[in-house]
Amino acid sequence: MRSVDDLLGEGISGRRVLLRADLNVPLDHTTGSPVISDDGRIRASLPTLQALREGGARVIVAAHLGRPKGTPDPQFSLAPVAARLGELLGTTVPLSADVAGDDAAALAAALGDGDVLLLENVRFEAAETSKDDAERGELADRFAALADVYVDDAFGAVHRKHASVFDVAQRVPHYAGRLVAGELEVLTRLTTDPERPYVVVLGGSKVSDKLAVIEALLPKVDRLLVGGGMCFTFLAAQGHGVGSSLLEADQVDTCRRLLAAAGDRIVLPVDVVAATAFSADAETSVVPVTEIPDDLMGLDVGPRTVEIFGTELGAARTVFWNGPMGVFELAPFQAGTRGVAQAVAAVAGLSVVGGGDSAAAVRQLGLDEASYGHISTGGGASLEYLEGRELPGLAVLTD
Numbered sequence: 422m423r424s425v426d427d428l429l430g431e432g433i434s435g436r437r438v439l440l441r442a443d444l445n446v447p448l449d450h451t452t453g454s455p456v457i458s459d460d461g462r463i464r465a466s467l468p469t470l471q472a473l474r475e476g477g478a479r480v481i482v483a484a485h486l487g488r489p490k491g492t493p494d495p496q497f498s499l500a501p502v503a504a505r506l507g508e509l510l511g512t513t514v515p516l517s518a519d520v521a522g523d524d525a526a527a528l529a530a531a532l533g534d535g536d537v538l539l540l541e542n543v544r545f546e547a548a549e550t551s552k553d554d555a556e557r558g559e560l561a562d563r564f565a566a567l568a569d570v571y572v573d574d575a576f577g578a579v580h581r582k583h584a585s586v587f588d589v590a591q592r593v594p595h596y597a598g599r600l601v602a603g604e605l606e607v608l609t610r611l612t613t614d615p616e617r618p619y620v621v622v623l624g625g626s627k628v629s630d631k632l633a634v635i636e637a638l639l640p641k642v643d644r645l646l647v648g649g650g651m652c653f654t655f656l657a658a659q660g661h662g663v664g665s666s667l668l669e670a671d672q673v674d675t676c677r678r679l680l681a682a683a684g685d686r687i688v689l690p691v692d693v694v695a696a697t698a699f700s701a702d703a704e705t706s707v708v709p710v711t712e713i714p715d716d717l718m719g720l721d722v723g724p725r726t727v728e729i730f731g732t733e734l735g736a737a738r739t740v741f742w743n744g745p746m747g748v749f750e751l752a753p754f755q756a757g758t759r760g761v762a763q764a765v766a767a768v769a770g771l772s773v774v775g776g777g778d779s780a781a782a783v784r785q786l787g788l789d790e791a792s793y794g795h796i797s798t799g800g801g802a803s804l805e806y807l808e809g810r811e812l813p814g815l816a817v818l819t820d
């Protein structure tokens with residue numbers, strides 16, 4: 422895999438570099454115009470970006486934000502990200518009105534050496550995430566036409582076979598950015614003979630994505646602690662009612678099979694914080710998982726679960742944690758994530774936190790980032806790497 426430092430060695434002054442970054446930051450929409458609640462991913466992309474600018478490159482940044490439906494949607498515009506990136510770089514970062522159309526081409530052509538342009542959310546084009554190679558290829562041709570070389574620094578998206586991650590790299594000389602290189606260095610330590618007990622904690626809301634990883638991960642770990650939105654499909658598989666909690670009904674059978682195969686290696690919550698609505702003002706109660714009322718939803722793991730997870734983590738020598746234990750963005754549902762974050766911070770061994778929201782939670786809940794071995798920008802990407810799966814965005818860089 423050629424690195425951005427190889428590219429710098431070749432000399433990049435005046436060359437147009439398409440830089441894929443993961444700028445998928447959490448946005449708070451409650452105050453009118455969207456506000457970035459954690460800019461960690463933008464900061465993590467700065468070392469590569471700065472190195473390219475200092476080398477005199479003309480940098481065209483491509484990134485996604487959230488999961489819009491393949492069409493422009495102002496809620497998912499990268500405008501706040503362009504503004505923040507400009508602040509952090511001390512320059513103006515224009516945002517193109519389209520993804521890879523006439524406006525993007527005109528703005529790219531107007532870049533001077535060391536300038537930076539941000540393309541509008543690549544997921545405003547349905548072709549970005551299409552399963553059809555030809556559709557993605559047509560968009561990738563347009564990305565490729567904007568640049569002389571391609572650098573992938575979007576570690577959090579390397580598990581996606583998307584036009585701006587995979588197909589474009591087949592079309593132009595390609596390099597791995599410094600963030601990607603740094604992330605791989607740490608994650609390799611988790612895959613090569615991790616010290617045991619090795620405990621993985623899974624939560625969050627991308628349930629179907631991450632359920633798919635569990636099967637391959639299970640034989641590699643000593644314990645898999647499941648909380649967050651992930652746990653309710655498992656609880657349903659055990660025969661419990663889960664009220665109006667997040668549930669992937671078509672995955673219940675899969676969870677039942679996983680539980681049967683895992684024995685005591687999968688550890689589930691015994692209590693949850695339940696509420697009538699997804700709201701900071703909702704009335705809450707702690708209920709055992711055997712008694713979640715039909716009209717309530719579980720929005721955090723309960724105190725007894727935090728204790729049990731804490732005991733498992735206290736014995737662990739290697740930990741990977743992805744996915745908040747609850748809706749930590751709302752105060753009444755923070756305690757589970759805080760408790761687990763504290764227990765992971767106290768691990769006597771290598772502890773790695775991965776994922777946009779998990780990393781944001783660590784910072785927002787006021788925990789000391791230095792007490793973790795590594796805070797990764799990728800959740801799903803890290804999990805698939807740990808699982809041993811080939812990641813399209815990395816495989817294409819080694820071609």
Ligand SMILES: Nc1ncnc2c1ncn2[C@@H]1O[C@H](COP(=O)(O)OP(=O)(O)O)[C@@H](O)[C@H]1O
Binds near residue numbers: 626651746747749777
């Ligand atoms: N019980 C739950 N019900 C609904 N959403 C949840 C629940 N627990 C956690 N979440 C949500 O999961 C989101 C993060 O999930 P995910 O994207 O999978 O994590 P990461 O970005 O760390 O990989 C957070 O926004 C959080 O509010």
Ligand SMILES: O=C(OP(=O)(O)O)[C@H](O)COP(=O)(O)O
Binds near residue numbers: 578775777798799800
């Ligand atoms: O937020 C991300 O992943 P993560 O939540 O697994 O950390 C990445 O930006 C990938 O986004 P996606 O899961 O919508 O493809």
